Amino acid sequence: MPENRLIQGRYRLLDTIGRGGMGEVWRARDESLGRQVAVKCLKPLGPRHEPSFLQVLRERFRREARVAAALQHRGITVVHDFGEDDGTLFIVMELLSGRNLSQLLDDNRRQPLPVPDVIEIAEQVTAALAYTHEQSIVHRDLKPANIVRTTDGTVKICDFGIARLGHDIGFTARLTGTGIAMGSPHYMSPEQIGAHAIDHRSDLYSLGCVLYELATGVPPFDLGDAWAVLIGHRDTAPTPPRTLRPDLPEAYERIMLELLAKEPDNRPRDADALAKRLADARHPYPGRGPAIGPGVMTAPDRRLPSWTQGMTLGSPAGLDRPRRYASDRAATVLTDAWTSGGDPQRGDASPAAGIAGPALPDDRRAALAALAGRHTAALNLGRLGRWEEAGEAHRALAAERERLLGPDHPDTLTSRLESGRALGRLGRHFEAHQTYAEVLAGRERALGPDHPDTLSCRHHVALNLGRLGRLEDCRAMAREVAGARARVLGANHPDTLTTRYELAYILGKLGKWTAALQTYQEVAAARAETLGPDHPDTLAARYEVGICLGRLGRSADALALYRDLVAARTRAQGADDRDTLRARHGLGVNLGRQNRWQEALVEAREVAAARERVLGPDHPDTLVSRRESAVALGWLGRWSEAEDIYRQVADARERILGASHLDVLASHTDLAQCLEQLGRAGEAAALHRRVAALRQERAERRR
Known part of the structure; x- marks a missing residue:
């Protein structure tokens, strides 16, 4: 613009x-x-x-x-x-003059903020939440980036009502490399992850996550992998913050841990109650500072801003207060996706969202709200990798939505589409294809061939064709969907670029690496323009450009690209992020292709050590990096050292994947070739025979 x-x-x-x-x-x-x-x-x-x-x-x-x-x-x-x-x-x-809390932490090199600053921010955010909850409004995406401290010390919550718009526009927060729409995993309440209803206490949990990070420098569940973070919120007790920050007063540690309670009923009942707890912690006795515990430093007494004088925080915002949360006035959840209790083609809003729409009977309203909650729960089962359960939940939900809303209602079709996604994740691609085809027919009848939801379903059909081995059909349909999305949504819309990205992948699978390279480059350029050069989706496309360059024998170009990509991902995502390490792995591979094997060995060893630390010793990425170090050792003539690593990788893969898995067979082949280089032809031949037998068994099972 x-x-x-x-x-x-x-x-x-x-x-x-x-x-x-x-x-x-x-x-x-x-x-x-x-x-x-x-x-x-x-x-x-x-x-x-x-x-x-x-x-x-x-x-x-x-x-x-x-x-x-x-x-x-x-x-x-x-x-x-x-x-x-x-x-x-x-x-x-x-126009605010100041920094959001994420920027403040960055300014402080991700070190904890001073205790008085944490206290001041906690009190001001709590006051703002008390007001919004009084209006029956839940933010649901409270995080450091959505809270700004202005130059005069005022703390403001941002983006009420804005994040939610992204659902229909097509821009949703994504977990890197997954393509799954999510909120902000480090700040999500357990009920957002599970099947429970969301109310004002979800905001209090998110505030607890924010305060914990401000006080310690890290989120309560700083586990690297997004799914591990979600499981941490759901199942794991947070480390007491004073373990990481001994000078934090005990009273504030207790407050943070109560905010982070797994069950909403175990948190402060509302923001008013939290404000009182914070005031008591600051002033346990008239004229005194925060409560002092053994070995705890006191924080200086700081007066509240003048604008708070005489302010009352209102009455509690509990769900037992019918004046606020009566059935005819549900809590508005501003940053959640719209769930459709009405017809989205007419613009009817969800009753569960609390936005004006056609009046519905209370029993029907309650039923639709319950189904919306079950839909969220089923999605989260998938996000946690529990695809069998997710598929069953979506199929049951589709049946109930069909009974209540009809077979071609968008919600019914969405549940059926998600059941198809679960089938695909379980490797049941033929059943997934049948489901997608039925949903596509329903969406074309109800919405028309060019509606974004119809095109989304066609996108899934195309990808599933690829998984069925029908690569040419997949390519043809993906090309059609990309063209339709460009026409309906725009050439640079994320959905259009996602389909083009998948088209490039299929071109690579077909061995058309020049065409794949051009498509990935175009997607990367468009994402850089619309999302920014360091956005995870932009960097993902650049990574694939590097893969194509390597496949085309342009290892010098790939090497230069990966050096830039490592720097960008380190800057944007951190040195130990999985995608950063994946870029470093690509860098090492292309060092080898340039016959710079000593440098390649150093890089492979460093990446393997980092992956073992971050992901674990038996993670597939860790084993790939260890294998790469063995490859480099072999090229350097250090076959005895290479043998030890090849054997360790083969044993680990067999233990985890089973004897006939393709990765295991490839590892045994690596080891056999290494044995040949060491002059141990008999052992190598025996290993080759074992691999051949296992491949034959595998082929017979697949017939």
Whole structure:
């Protein structure tokens, strides 16, 4: 979007101050009032979108923006205006001068913030949550990046009502390399992960995660792998923060651990109760500072900002208060995906979301809300790798939604689609294909061939064709879907780029590496433009460019790319991130292709050590890196050392995968070739015979 563009004849865009998956944030000048504001421009929609889809999106955008604009509290970012200009949806907010809490931690080199700062932030965020919960509004995506401390010390919560818009626009937070839409795993409450209903206490749990990180420098479950983080939230007690931060007063440690209770009933009952706990911790006696425990340093007494004088936090926001959470006024969950109790083609909102829509009987409303909760629970079973259970849950849910809503209702079809995804994850690709085909027919009848949901289903059909070995059919359909998505959603829409990314993968599987390289390069360039050069999706496409370069024998180009990619991923994701280590692995492989085997050996050993530390000694990635070090040793003529490693890798893979797994057979072949180099022909021949027999058994079982 160009600088100096005038939005709705009023807001002059001056310069970009932020960019993310949903769009850009601009510093702008309100020409009518002569003040500077922040304008969040959601991704340009353009005239080529499917009209009914645009109509629904605009209406939902207006509803969300009205809810956000109605919030008036010093601790919440003010929304001044919203609208649409030349196909671009925009929200005008107050321009904040300060840093979000994630940036504050970065500024502090991810070291804990001073105790007085943690206390001040906790009290101000709690006051803002007390107000929003009083309005029956739940944020649901509270995290350091959504909380800003301004230059005058005021702490503000941002993005009420904005994150939720990403669901329909197509920009959702993704876990790197999975393509699965998620929230922010380090700050998700157990009930968000499981099957329980979400209320204001979910925000309190997320606040506990934020305060824990501010006080210790790390989230409560800093486990690297996203699924391990989710399991930590659900099943593991957090390490007491004073173990990591001895100078944290005991009273605040107790508060944080109560906020992080697995069961909502074991947390403070609401933000009002939390505010009282914080006040008691700060002032256990009149005129005194925080409670002092053995060996605990006191934090200086700091007065609350002047604007809080005389402020009352309101009455508790518990679910037992019918005035707030009566059945005719459900809690608005602003950052959740819309669940459809109505018809999305008409723009009906979900009763569970608390946004105005057609009135429904209480029993039907309750049934639909329960089904929405079960849908979330089933999705999370899949995210945790429990695909058998997830598939059963989605199939049961599809049957109940069909009974309540009809066979072609979008919710029914969504549940059936998810059951197909579960079947695919279980390797039951033929059954998955049948399910996808039925869902596709239903979506075409209900929504039309070019509706985004229909195209999403066609995308799944195409990928599943590839898994069935029908690579040419997969390529043809993926090309068609990419073209349709470009026409309906735009050439640079994430869904369009996802299909093109998968098309490039299939081209590689077909051995068409030049075409695959060109497609990956185009996807990487488009993602860099729309998402930013260091976005995980951009970096994923660049990684695949490196794979193609290597396959085409352009190892020098691949080596240069991987060096840049390692630096970018280290900067964006950290040195021990799995994707960073994967890029380093590619770097080492291409060092070998350049016959720089000593450097390749050093890189392989370092990556193997890092992967063992982060992922474990028997993780597949760790074993791949150990094998790469054996390859380098062989090229350096150090076959005895290589033999030990080849044998260790083969034994580990056989123990984990079974004797006839292809990776195990490949490892035994590596070992046999190493034995040949050592002059031990008899042992090598015996191992080759064993591999051949196992391959024959495997082939017979597959007939």
